[in-house]
Amino acid sequence: MKKNRTAIFFVIVLLVISLLSCSIKWAARAADKLPKETALHKTYNYEGRVIIIGAGASGLAAAKVLEQTNVDYLILEATNRYGGRLKKDTTLADFPIDIGAEWVHSAPIVLNVLKGKKGKQIDEELIPYKLENTASWDGEKYKINPKWENNAMYNFLPESKFKNSTWYDYVDKNIAQTVKHKIKYNSPVTEINYSADKVIIKTENGENYEADKVLVTVSIGILKSNYINFIPVLNLEKKKVIEEITFHKGFKVALKFSEKFYPDFVNCKVKNGEKGFYDIAFGKETNTNILGFLCTGDETNKYYALNSEQKIIDALIEELDKIFKGKASTTYTGEYIIENWGKHKYTQGTWTQAFQENKSQLSVLNQSIENKVYFAGEIYDPYRQMGVPGAILSGYYTVDKLLIDAK
Numbered sequence: 001m002k003k004n005r006t007a008i009f010f011v012i013v014l015l016v017i018s019l020l021s022c023s024i025k026w027a028a029r030a031a032d033k034l035p036k037e038t039a040l041h042k043t044y045n046y047e048g049r050v051i052i053i054g055a056g057a058s059g060l061a062a063a064k065v066l067e068q069t070n071v072d073y074l075i076l077e078a079t080n081r082y083g084g085r086l087k088k089d090t091t092l093a094d095f096p097i098d099i100g101a102e103w104v105h106s107a108p109i110v111l112n113v114l115k116g117k118k119g120k121q122i123d124e125e126l127i128p129y130k131l132e133n134t135a136s137w138d139g140e141k142y143k144i145n146p147k148w149e150n151n152a153m154y155n156f157l158p159e160s161k162f163k164n165s166t167w168y169d170y171v172d173k174n175i176a177q178t179v180k181h182k183i184k185y186n187s188p189v190t191e192i193n194y195s196a197d198k199v200i201i202k203t204e205n206g207e208n209y210e211a212d213k214v215l216v217t218v219s220i221g222i223l224k225s226n227y228i229n230f231i232p233v234l235n236l237e238k239k240k241v242i243e244e245i246t247f248h249k250g251f252k253v254a255l256k257f258s259e260k261f262y263p264d265f266v267n268c269k270v271k272n273g274e275k276g277f278y279d280i281a282f283g284k285e286t287n288t289n290i291l292g293f294l295c296t297g298d299e300t301n302k303y304y305a306l307n308s309e310q311k312i313i314d315a316l317i318e319e320l321d322k323i324f325k326g327k328a329s330t331t332y333t334g335e336y337i338i339e340n341w342g343k344h345k346y347t348q349g350t351w352t353q354a355f356q357e358n359k360s361q362l363s364v365l366n367q368s369i370e371n372k373v374y375f376a377g378e379i380y381d382p383y384r385q386m387g388v389p390g391a392i393l394s395g396y397y398t399v400d401k402l403l404i405d406a407k
């Protein structure tokens, strides 16, 4: 009897510890962890030349600080557009669809912090992501989740979405517009040589650029792929952390239907990563029925093995038919968009979750090299926010360090 009690006691302790550690992780992203002010509110006196590699949210944010500080800088972007993992589609529905980042995972006040606005009044119209109808699917069984579970989820993680806008629009309007004239497109950087006083940067097109300091904002997937050759090579400790950070492959799909036969969200059981169908039009003022599908992790390989976009779409319709008893194929309009982030040459994956990674590893990752080479992006986020907020804050944080560090 005593043995039983001890066992129960330990089980309870373990449960409490795991619950607590979970909430600490989520709480790390809460509003009170946000910085009171960022580099946008400071003045600097730096006279060197800076090159930013990558025009995603992080690189654009860093550039915004350099622009307002009148520093000589240039952004080298591999593709022919800015935004990186922020992208929108305006062709499938009568509202813009985020085909990269979509949810504001943090408290809405983060939107003020990111654009340097003081006060609590938010300019953006948001949809609280408080779901009423959700379900789970394990490949065989479809289970409707109880209301209390939906409420508990929202209380624990109160997310939101933009109402008539997107993450892309937010960054475009508040950050990119002031710096886009400094972007050199179609300039994939293949080499960063910091062995001499000046840093020499080479692109795939054979162009050379010189700078006093360089800020690398490419995804961890690009660093993992060794597409960029560092001279001298990165130290072993940093290389090991880059290898170990989780960065899942994955893709996103939006499918159009003539009827809404699905709930707000269907969570599909997977070994790792995420898989789910969700109502993209949730909370929007529209009659268009758009169902989203997001898949990351090992499950992605199942779809990649099909080797064609059309076959992936067919497989999804088939899967939906299995869940919703033939409703998908009879109401599918044949219109879709698909964005395969895991196969993008200059992304190589979906997102990292700094809050889940080891803190000491993150600080190794964060270290600049010889006050010449700096790193920013979602994974370098010192405030352990998630996704876009993390990427932007890391841009501000790192450029602050770069402008202060003596050469």
Ligand SMILES: Cc1cc2nc3c(=O)[nH]c(=O)nc-3n(C[C@H](O)[C@H](O)[C@H](O)COP(=O)(O)OP(=O)(O)OC[C@H]3O[C@@H](n4cnc5c(N)ncnc54)[C@H](O)[C@@H]3O)c2cc1C
Residues within 6 Å of the ligand: 053, 054, 055, 056, 057, 058, 059, 076, 077, 078, 079, 082, 083, 084, 085, 086, 099, 100, 101, 102, 103, 104, 105, 187, 188, 189, 190, 217, 218, 219, 222, 227, 228, 251, 252, 341, 346, 347, 349, 350, 351, 352, 376, 377, 378, 379, 386, 387, 388, 389, 391
């Ligand atoms: C499908 C999907 C859904 C997501 N959902 C959310 C969400 O709901 N909420 C959220 O907050 N976040 C979400 N995220 C994550 C979010 O999009 C990213 O965290 C954020 O956009 C990363 O910004 P970044 O500037 O760090 O990197 P990136 O956006 O990857 O920017 C890096 C830039 O560098 C360029 N580049 C790469 N290699 C080179 C090179 N060699 N030379 C020059 N340029 C180069 C790239 O083209 C890119 O423009 C999602 C991401 C994906 C893919």
